[in-house]
Amino acid sequence: MMDRLRLSSAIVLSGLLFLTACGQTAPLRNARLELAAEYSQSAQRAYDRGDYHVALRQYEMALQVDVAVENIAGIAIDMLNLARVNQMLGRWEVANAYLDKLLQDSALEYGTPYLATAATQKSLLLLQQGDVKGARLWLEKASAWCVAECSLASVIDNARAAIALREKDSDQALHWAERAASASRGDSPLEYANALRYMSEAQLMRAEFATASRLADEALVVDKSLGLPEKIKQDLLLLAAAYVGLGDTEQAKRYRERASRIVAR
Amino acid sequence: MKLNNYNQRLLNIEQRTKRFLLGALGAMLLALLLIAIKQDYLVRSTAIYFFAPNAQGLNQGMAVKFIGFKVGSVKEVSMQPNATVRVKVSLDDEYVHLIGLDAKARLIKEALVGESVVEIIPGSQQVQQVTQNSVLQFERGQDASSIAESMAAQLQPILNDIRQITASINNPNGEIQQTLKNLNQVTGDLRETVKQFTQLGVSGNQKLDSVHGKLDKALDSVNANLEVMDKAIPRLVDKADATLDNVQTATTDIKRMTADTAGELPAFIHNSNALVQDSQDMLEGAKQSWPFSGWFRKPEAQVLPVDGYVPPEKP
Numbered sequence: 212m213m214d215r216l217r218l219s220s221a222i223v224l225s226g227l228l229f230l231t232a233c234g235q236t237a238p239l240r241n242a243r244l245e246l247a248a249e250y251s252q253s254a255q256r257a258y259d260r261g262d263y264h265v266a267l268r269q270y271e272m273a274l275q276v277d278v279a280v281e282n283i284a285g286i287a288i289d290m291l292n293l294a295r296v297n298q299m300l301g302r303w304e305v306a307n308a309y310l311d312k313l314l315q316d317s318a319l320e321y322g323t324p325y326l327a328t329a330a331t332q333k334s335l336l337l338l339q340q341g342d343v344k345g346a347r348l349w350l351e352k353a354s355a356w357c358v359a360e361c362s363l364a365s366v367i368d369n370a371r372a373a374i375a376l377r378e379k380d381s382d383q384a385l386h387w388a389e390r391a392a393s394a395s396r397g398d399s400p401l402e403y404a405n406a407l408r409y410m411s412e413a414q415l416m417r418a419e420f421a422t423a424s425r426l427a428d429e430a431l432v433v434d435k436s437l438g439l440p441e442k443i444k445q446d447l448l449l450l451a452a453a454y455v456g457l458g459d460t461e462q463a464k465r466y467r468e469r470a471s472r473i474v475a476r
Numbered sequence: 477m478k479l480n481n482y483n484q485r486l487l488n489i490e491q492r493t494k495r496f497l498l499g500a501l502g503a504m505l506l507a508l509l510l511i512a513i514k515q516d517y518l519v520r521s522t523a524i525y526f527f528a529p530n531a532q533g534l535n536q537g538m539a540v541k542f543i544g545f546k547v548g549s550v551k552e553v554s555m556q557p558n559a560t561v562r563v564k565v566s567l568d569d570e571y572v573h574l575i576g577l578d579a580k581a582r583l584i585k586e587a588l589v590g591e592s593v594v595e596i597i598p599g600s601q602q603v604q605q606v607t608q609n610s611v612l613q614f615e616r617g618q619d620a621s622s623i624a625e626s627m628a629a630q631l632q633p634i635l636n637d638i639r640q641i642t643a644s645i646n647n648p649n650g651e652i653q654q655t656l657k658n659l660n661q662v663t664g665d666l667r668e669t670v671k672q673f674t675q676l677g678v679s680g681n682q683k684l685d686s687v688h689g690k691l692d693k694a695l696d697s698v699n700a701n702l703e704v705m706d707k708a709i710p711r712l713v714d715k716a717d718a719t720l721d722n723v724q725t726a727t728t729d730i731k732r733m734t735a736d737t738a739g740e741l742p743a744f745i746h747n748s749n750a751l752v753q754d755s756q757d758m759l760e761g762a763k764q765s766w767p768f769s770g771w772f773r774k775p776e777a778q779v780l781p782v783d784g785y786v787p788p789e790k791p
Contacts, residue, residue: 251777258780273777288777295780331782338786369784376788391784405785412788445787 247276247285251292258296267296287313287325294332298339307336327356331363334370343377346370365395365402372409376416384413404433404442411449420456427453444473520569521548524606526581526614528561533583533592533616540565540581542596547571550594563614565594567606574598575606584617630729633722641715651711658701665697 240248254269270293277285290313297306310333313321330353338346350370357363368391375383392406407430414423431446451466512518528534531553540548548571552564567575578599585592595617606612618626644650672690 245775248775248777252775255778255780277777285777288779292780295782325779328779328782331784335782335784335786341789363782366782366784370786373784373786399781401781402784405783408785441787442785445785 243276243280247273263296263299283319287321291328323356327353327361327363331366365391369405376412381413381416400433404430420453424453440473444470521566522572522608524565524610526563526612528614531561540594573605577604577606580613582615582617655705658704662701
């Protein structure tokens with residue numbers, strides 16, 4: 212009888228504890244932080260569908276709100292995203308200004324993951340503008356900041372591969388790209404496809420056209436699954452170059468034709 | 477011994493049966509009492525009638541109210557041989573002395589879109605009170621759709637007038653356009669005259685006679701144009717008067733309708749707002765509680781993924 216009573220009490224107590232745990236509500240943010248987060252999320256959706264002008268406006272509004280309540284993490288995220296969107300819009304100087312503002316801010320102390328991201332973005336931006344030396348310098352800084360909880364390892368490796376390719380060092384390019392590919396496989400399809408593309412370019416440089424074609428083909432599959440027009444175009448051009456090297460000019464012509472039909476929007 | 481036990485058991489059964497039957501009888505009586513209370517059988521009431529052109533919105537059992545208090549209910553709605561509707565209303569005797577024979581029964585909605593009730597509109601107190609089988613006058617109160625229809629009907633002539641005036645303004649051969657043209661011409665003539673007058677001032681008084689002639693001509697032209705305007709303006713003023721009359725009538729009606737619904741509309745809007753706000757609060761609360769918290773994606777600011785690819789330089 213007593214045993215049954217104890218068992219019933221235990222069940223009721225467990226039920227109450229379970230219900231109490233279920234009834235817990237998520238910690239509340241204040242209304243302005245909610246608003247900033249909503250702007251940011253809306254901007255990200257616009258960015259994902261390639262609507263960069265809308266994304267730009269939404270991130271600017273998120274930054275205004277975050278600055279108003281001095282949400283340091285939010286400010287860092289907004290500035291990084293604004294730099295990225297401006298880079299996508301071809302406004303490299305504006306993108307650079309946002310990154311400099313973040314990297315040279317002496318008043319606010321941003322977390323190292325944000326600084327690492329900013330340095331990596333700056334390095335890639337400089338490389339895009341042909342400043343290999345500057346790109347290398349900022350990549351070293353990014354590498355130094357990228358210590359704990361840093362998800363940029365494969366991006367940094369890919370950037371190193373890109374620098375090596377600019378310096379016509381196919382061995383180094385292959386080394387860094389292979390490292391990036393193994394770090395990002397199954398984790399970040401974007402960086403995995405980037406690594407495959409760099410490897411393909413390095414193989415082209417070494418006149419290994421069949422391998423280059425295979426790598427570009429694999430990158431094309433990943434990029435199509437991600438829906439990235441510029442990357443798909445690059446993959447097709449790489450395939451065309453590989454087929455030229457293999458002597459199949461007809462196939463190369465077809466790939467070039469396919470590439471010419473890709474229009475980014 | 478066994479026989480005694482048997483008898484005792486029979487007695488027990490008999491007593492239980494009696495108790496059960498008494499209980500059932502009590503429950504039945506209680507139910508009948510409740511039904512009687514519900515049906516107002518225990519309330520002394522007076523039946524009065526009113527006649528409506530149609531039975532729309534009138535239902536058996538609907539409340540009858542007097543200055544906001546329920547004083548009875550509709551007992552019967554029936555069609556008469558002359559295609560009118562007879563409505564029998566049962567009034568509590570307690571309130572009959574407050575209702576005069578000249579009172580009116582009005583079908584209204586409690587809120588703008590609420591439940592329909594029959595409202596007794598009090599008559600003058602000097603008149604004799606209603607008695608059994610008295611007949612009251614009936615009228616229908618305005619509901620949201622009739623208000624909207626009435627407003628639309630009132631606004632239609634205004635819109636027509638505005639359309640007519642706009643067409644008249646836009647018509648190049650219309651009076652307004654012609655008047656403006658004439659005014660332009662007058663302005664041009666005057667400008668020319670002033671110019672010539674200045675030239676005359678510089679050159680002296682030699683051509684004074686000629687200037688007089690031109691000035692006369694210009695003034696004649698002004699006079700002619702002013703005549704045209706004199707003819708055109710009264711017609712415009714008449715039209716404007718008619719339009720303003722319509723506007724005034726409509727405004728009065730709208731004001732009256734607004735006054736009629738003034739007490740209800742703010743409460744209605746306030747209630748709607750409160751309802752929407754409550755719903756939002758409940759939804760927000762539910763979204764933050766288990767298990768719903770897992771179903772909704774909480775907005776979080778995230779860094780866009782850094783793209784480690786830089787396209788090759790174009791040769």
